[in-house]
Amino acid sequence: MRYCIVYLLFGEAKAAHEKLTAEIADKFGVFRLNGYFPPHITLRRPFETDSIEEIGSLVDKFAEVHSQSTLELKGFNYFRKDVVYVDAFPSLETLKTIEELGISLRTFPGLEFDDFEKELKLHATVAYKDKKIEEKFDEIWDWVSEKNFDFDVELDNISILKKQNNVWILHKQYFLK
Secondary structure (H helix, E strand, C coil), X not given: XXXXXXXXXXXXXXHHHHXXXXXXXXXXXXXXXXXXXXXXXXXXXXXXCCCHHHHHHHHHHHXXXXXXXXXXXXXXXXXXXXXXXXXXXXXXXXXXHHHHHHHHHHCCCCCCCCHHHHCCCCEEEEECCCHHHXXXXXXXXXXXXCCCCEEEEEECEEEEXXXXXXXXXXXXXXXXX
């Protein structure tokens, strides 16, 4: 089964993210992220495992001893010309928590890591998974650059998403103390 580990957005930031992704899909005719995965920031890219309960136990123990911390979601950026996202700026405490999560996950046998994990760029994707984004990138970028997205949020959860029937759904959520 395919999983990924994320921070799930809540409240006003979640609502604003959902609204923005819907507007992009409607205005530019690109893939609608709403319904494909919940608004989130990826902490560990997708992976395959038959041992999710053991990974969940590791994350649960991690969450029990780590405190909530702050993260600022502000402005936009992109990867190549096929992914548009909201920038995420972690506090030093948040960055330390995420780095320690990565260290903990590296102790799990069979969970592979590569350059993506070394240079983790925290972000909340608002447009991707569609060749039309590349074709319409300049138009999308000009439009989204005029938008305001600015939220201070608490990194209060570490969640495991599961890909089921080609959609990412919540498998389990762990709250930081």
